[in-house]
Amino acid sequence: xxxxxxxxxxxxxxxxxxxxxxxxxxxxxxxxxxxxxxxxxxxxxxxxxxxxxxxxxxxxxxxxxxxxxxxxxxxxxxxxxxxxxxxxxxxxxxxxxxxxxxxxxxxxxxxxxxxxxxxxxxxxxxxxxxxxxxxxxxxxxxxxxxxxxxxxxxxxxxxxxxxxxxxxxxxxxxxxxxxxxxxxxxxxxxxxxxxxxxxxxxxxxxxxxxxxxxxxxxxxxxxxxxxxxxxxxxxxxxxxxxxxxxxxxxxxxxxxxxxxxxxxxxxxxxxxxxxxxxxxxxxxxxxxxxxxxxxxxxxxxxxxxxxxx
Amino acid sequence: xxxxxxxxxxxxxxxxxxxxxxxxxxxxxxxxxxxxxxxxxxxxxxxxxxxxxxxxxxxxxxxxxxxxxxxxxxxxxxxxxxxxxxxxxxxxxxxxxxxxxxxxxxxxxxxxxxxxxxxxxxxxxxxxxxxxxxxxxxxxxxxxxxxxxxxxxxxxxxxxxxxxxxxxxxxxxxxxxxxxxxxxxxxxxxxxxxxxxxxxxxxxxxxxxxxxxxxxxxxxxxxxxxxxxxxxxxxxxxxxxxxxxxxxxxxxxxxxxxxxxxxxxxxxxxxxxxxxxxxxxxxxxxxxxxxxxxxxxxxxxxxxxxxxxxxxxxx
Amino acid sequence: xxxxxxxxxxxxxxxxxxxxxxxxxxxxxxxxxxxxxxxxxxxxxxxxxxxxxxxxxxxxxxxxxxxxxxxxxxxxxxxxxxxxxxxxxxxxxxxxxxxxxxxxxxxxxxxxxxxxxxxxxxxxxxxxxxxxxxxxxxxxxxxxxxxxxxxxxxxxxxxxxxxxxxxxxxxxxxxxxxxxxxxxxxxxxxxxxxxxxxxxxxxxxxxxxxxxxxxxxxxxxxxxxxxxxxxxxxxxxxxxxxxxxxxxxxxxxxxxxxxxxxxxxxxxxxxxxxxxxxxxxxxxxxxxxxxxxxxxxxxxxxxxxxxxxxxxxxxxxxxxxxxxxxxxxxxxxxxx
Numbered sequence: 001x002x003x004x005x006x007x008x009x010x011x012x013x014x015x016x017x018x019x020x021x022x023x024x025x026x027x028x029x030x031x032x033x034x035x036x037x038x039x040x041x042x043x044x045x046x047x048x049x050x051x052x053x054x055x056x057x058x059x060x061x062x063x064x065x066x067x068x069x070x071x072x073x074x075x076x077x078x079x080x081x082x083x084x085x086x087x088x089x090x091x092x093x094x095x096x097x098x099x100x101x102x103x104x105x106x107x108x109x110x111x112x113x114x115x116x117x118x119x120x121x122x123x124x125x126x127x128x129x130x131x132x133x134x135x136x137x138x139x140x141x142x143x144x145x146x147x148x149x150x151x152x153x154x155x156x157x158x159x160x161x162x163x164x165x166x167x168x169x170x171x172x173x174x175x176x177x178x179x180x181x182x183x184x185x186x187x188x189x190x191x192x193x194x195x196x197x198x199x200x201x202x203x204x205x206x207x208x209x210x211x212x213x214x215x216x217x218x219x220x221x222x223x224x225x226x227x228x229x230x231x232x233x234x235x236x237x238x239x240x241x242x243x244x245x246x247x248x249x250x251x252x253x254x255x256x257x258x259x260x261x262x263x264x265x266x267x268x269x270x271x272x273x274x275x276x277x278x279x280x281x282x283x284x285x286x287x288x289x290x291x292x293x294x295x296x297x298x299x300x301x302x303x304x305x306x307x308x309x
Numbered sequence: 310x311x312x313x314x315x316x317x318x319x320x321x322x323x324x325x326x327x328x329x330x331x332x333x334x335x336x337x338x339x340x341x342x343x344x345x346x347x348x349x350x351x352x353x354x355x356x357x358x359x360x361x362x363x364x365x366x367x368x369x370x371x372x373x374x375x376x377x378x379x380x381x382x383x384x385x386x387x388x389x390x391x392x393x394x395x396x397x398x399x400x401x402x403x404x405x406x407x408x409x410x411x412x413x414x415x416x417x418x419x420x421x422x423x424x425x426x427x428x429x430x431x432x433x434x435x436x437x438x439x440x441x442x443x444x445x446x447x448x449x450x451x452x453x454x455x456x457x458x459x460x461x462x463x464x465x466x467x468x469x470x471x472x473x474x475x476x477x478x479x480x481x482x483x484x485x486x487x488x489x490x491x492x493x494x495x496x497x498x499x500x501x502x503x504x505x506x507x508x509x510x511x512x513x514x515x516x517x518x519x520x521x522x523x524x525x526x527x528x529x530x531x532x533x534x535x536x537x538x539x540x541x542x543x544x545x546x547x548x549x550x551x552x553x554x555x556x557x558x559x560x561x562x563x564x565x566x567x568x569x570x571x572x573x574x575x576x577x578x579x580x581x582x583x584x585x586x587x588x589x590x591x592x593x594x595x596x597x598x599x600x601x602x603x604x605x606x607x608x609x610x611x612x613x614x615x616x617x618x619x620x621x622x623x624x
Numbered sequence: 625x626x627x628x629x630x631x632x633x634x635x636x637x638x639x640x641x642x643x644x645x646x647x648x649x650x651x652x653x654x655x656x657x658x659x660x661x662x663x664x665x666x667x668x669x670x671x672x673x674x675x676x677x678x679x680x681x682x683x684x685x686x687x688x689x690x691x692x693x694x695x696x697x698x699x700x701x702x703x704x705x706x707x708x709x710x711x712x713x714x715x716x717x718x719x720x721x722x723x724x725x726x727x728x729x730x731x732x733x734x735x736x737x738x739x740x741x742x743x744x745x746x747x748x749x750x751x752x753x754x755x756x757x758x759x760x761x762x763x764x765x766x767x768x769x770x771x772x773x774x775x776x777x778x779x780x781x782x783x784x785x786x787x788x789x790x791x792x793x794x795x796x797x798x799x800x801x802x803x804x805x806x807x808x809x810x811x812x813x814x815x816x817x818x819x820x821x822x823x824x825x826x827x828x829x830x831x832x833x834x835x836x837x838x839x840x841x842x843x844x845x846x847x848x849x850x851x852x853x854x855x856x857x858x859x860x861x862x863x864x865x866x867x868x869x870x871x872x873x874x875x876x877x878x879x880x881x882x883x884x885x886x887x888x889x890x891x892x893x894x895x896x897x898x899x900x901x902x903x904x905x906x907x908x909x910x911x912x913x914x915x916x917x918x919x920x921x922x923x924x925x926x927x928x929x930x931x932x933x934x935x936x937x938x939x940x941x942x943x944x945x946x947x948x949x950x951x952x953x954x955x956x957x958x959x960x
Binding site for chain 1: 676679681709710711712713714715718719721722723726727728729730731732740741744745776778789792793
């Protein structure tokens, strides 16, 4: 197990490094070099950046300086804002995004498998068709469209659901659902096919032949095994949630990290773009590692296989 | 047990003739693979609905812009932000342009981007996977590592970054850039698929060489391997189109889409966002519905294909 | 002496896309106390379907009971509600399945899997149930049972897993054990052990066994009576001796002849039965073995033979044993 963990950890670091490098290279490859002295930055900002990043030095050295700063936990200074650094903005925006992301993830992980299991247990009957129609819609309708629909048809009609903004729990409901619907659809479909496969397995017959309660057969035998593949796609889900959050935050006007990211794109605030991208990448990679770990603990076959039996 | 009412006569006990018996009788017709696949697909009503949607959309994206006589860039200042009516069936946008025409115009670009990105994914994937499969173990291992890393980089993140870099400051990216950006990480599953098949093929060749059965059997194997691979590849391509369209829509929604006056469904949606607050929600809803319809069509068709190709579901 | 199980004219079919498949076409047999009855036949003859149908473990669509009765201690199981069936499963009737590699829940500890069934039917605390599980594992010769109950299935070998399956099935001391090809997936040496085990347990627990198999060696080793099935019907029934020494049905004879024996010389061909069983979408009107039978007569094609008795408990379903058949044969001999 340790060997596997180590391998994954190293890969994660390597991937992260790749992302940092790619991001750095890309941002500095923007035509009309925004980092150059002749660029469009105000003098003051340029001087600050100059001091920190040595903008007149060769690219390679700038890279090293940037890396060094990153390792110290400094994501840089914004090109456009004179008041806040990237770190400040991350500190402000991340908790909001994280909260919403978590809520969306919970929605996806609780209702998704439930829907999928329901469909599998009632194969080809109406709960199956209904669940699968919902699921197909969920994966076909992008989250921002969902969000728009929610605002237009729900928020406008239901008074206690705000149209946008942030502050109370009510503010989190619609956005989390808009965000979580696509992952929910994925998990529902995955759960359905996983359950169907599991239900056809011999050990389900064995369980039935022992005369135990149907609920026990379903929960302890079927669901327990069917849910494993979902855990393994958890990483992709988180990744999708991350990206979906940009758009949802934009639509609902939620002051999260995504909003900063989106603004940085339209402002062409390159250091902010770099900083937020890398931060996102870190979050993503940590999540992927955690998911791997979780999977190893939950599936007894893997845990023990790695212990060198 | 039902007793048969018949009289038994001695001559019935004479031995039966050889011809009368048929030990190898097969009573059920066996069906060929591909026609069977098509038959099963046809039975899947949802998949057929998807197919129809796609075909209709594709046709309309060419024809639709000519139907009601307005051009996609034609601006009518006296008619800005008008709701759908009998003249402008989908209403007009904030510059007075007919949305019906613009929607089909946008669909053209969205579909084009989707198809092209999927095509590039396919080409990259087949090349990379094919090479990795045919190469030596070491080269293959390295190639797979690289692919793994590329795949673990979030698709959309890179797309966004690339678009940022290559988009002219202020207004959107070129068509080429968008397509390229989107095919950059999506080819990996295809490569894995192709590589797997190539490895299988290689292995069987070695076995054949060892048994020295000659070229004849290679041909036969090709007849087995190719049908086996084509199926999953087809499914993969069909499902990567909606992924690309989704990515394009997201990009456009972030302001990184095509430059005006060119538009895709995504940029139309983005343009329409502002209208939502002031009661012109049709401006965002209509393109949004069409995006969803296209994605739905491809998803459902891809699903249907996957089910139809699954040999385990053969009846 | 009451019979533990009486099957009367059981008919089971499957609804499929192409139509109805008649998997079991009217079979009748019984099992007495402490008896081992083997059901033999080729793949697809309906023996597994029969076995699974007793405890109603068949997927009910697409399967359905077309007719007949299954009497367990005099009561018709087909009349019972699901709740009543649950009381019987794993309690009075237990089953052991073919493939030990897939018959156990991979994410559940062995001990839990045994205890689960036990506690459903007996009022025991967790500790008490675990103790019983350990005793059972000991009985089936699983070493270090106290340690093993906390392990997962993949930590056991195939033979061990089958022992666990048997322990699982026996832990509530059932009256009837249905073993569906219990040794097919195992090595030959392990097979012998498992069979020994089953015999020992049968003695100890006063149990009846229905043994489904296609392996005649297993049949000879373990059974009291044998039922030969073909294409959804019973073609012959009798004691072990009846079947092995005095087979009445041509199919039975061919089955016995097809078993390769150690003294076979290199030049003797293996006696396979050419062809394959008929497709049960369109079940034959007459004898199902007609197409492959070398003794077939004209009457066999369109008329289903009735059971003809050869003695006490031995009967077979073949026109060859009809009194008129013998007459014709004699006449034929005379004429020639």
